[in-house]
Amino acid sequence: SLQSLLFCPKSKLHIHKSEISKIIRECQEESFWKRALPFSLVSMLVTQGLVHHGYLAANPRFGSLPKVALAGILGFGLGKASYIRVCQSKFHSFEGQLRGAGFGPGHNRHCLLTCEECKTKHGLNKEGSSQPSTS
Secondary structure, eight states: OOOHHHTTTOOTHHHHHHHHHHHHHHHHHHHIIIHHHHHHHHHHHHHHHHHTTTTSSBTTTTTTTHHHHHHHHHHHHHHHHTTHHHHHHHHHTTTHHHHHTTSTOOOOOSSSOOOHHHHHHHOTTTTTBBOOOOO
């Protein structure tokens, strides 16, 4: 019964599904090209330079590879993490439209666009509170 009350037949989610996937795709691509890849490359180059100049010791068996690989992984992770705020701002631009569809801070789980048939079926009055109908 509770699960059926959470179902929203006229949800705005299906309207914005393509826009949401577009934002997610943009965030993934931009975070990779603008932050993760540059951070990774720079950290790898700096680490290689530090090993080459003797500030960091090279591994006797593998040389500078382990340190450079670790620096690349950490740089990639930091680059992705540094782009989170930009992606959040993109989603906040749709915050008003997506509220009620299960997105954004303080989203509500009840349906904003409940049809009259659903209101009657679940016994909701006009204010949207859960009270049995008399019909």
